[in-house]
Amino acid sequence: MEPQETSPDLKSKSLASSDAVWADVMDLPCTLSVAVQIPKIAVRRLLRLELNSVLDSQHSEDKPLPVWVNGVKIGQGEFDVIGDRLIIRITETG
Numbered sequence: 001m002e003p004q005e006t007s008p009d010l011k012s013k014s015l016a017s018s019d020a021v022w023a024d025v026m027d028l029p030c031t032l033s034v035a036v037q038i039p040k041i042a043v044r045r046l047l048r049l050e051l052n053s054v055l056d057s058q059h060s061e062d063k064p065l066p067v068w069v070n071g072v073k074i075g076q077g078e079f080d081v082i083g084d085r086l087i088i089r090i091t092e093t094g
Helices: 008-022 043-047
Strands: 032-034 065-069 072-082 085-093
Touching: 065 085
Parallel strands: none
Antiparallel strands: 032 065, 065 072, 072 085
């Protein structure tokens, strides 16, 4: 028996029923966070932080950052700038 192709109409019905399953939670708030670690910073340095202090993350620009939703890692991303806004561009999910 050969595999049958799913018609576009059946695909859209399948997506619609999938959306219905998620309908009750679609508007729940969640927290997305990106982790940029500052390794080996001494408490002495933390206590001396003031306006315009600069901390070196030692994170290279081309290395992806982990992206978390409610404490669960969902993928990776990178910082980018659009206009005057710092954004997170998702580069990998899963």
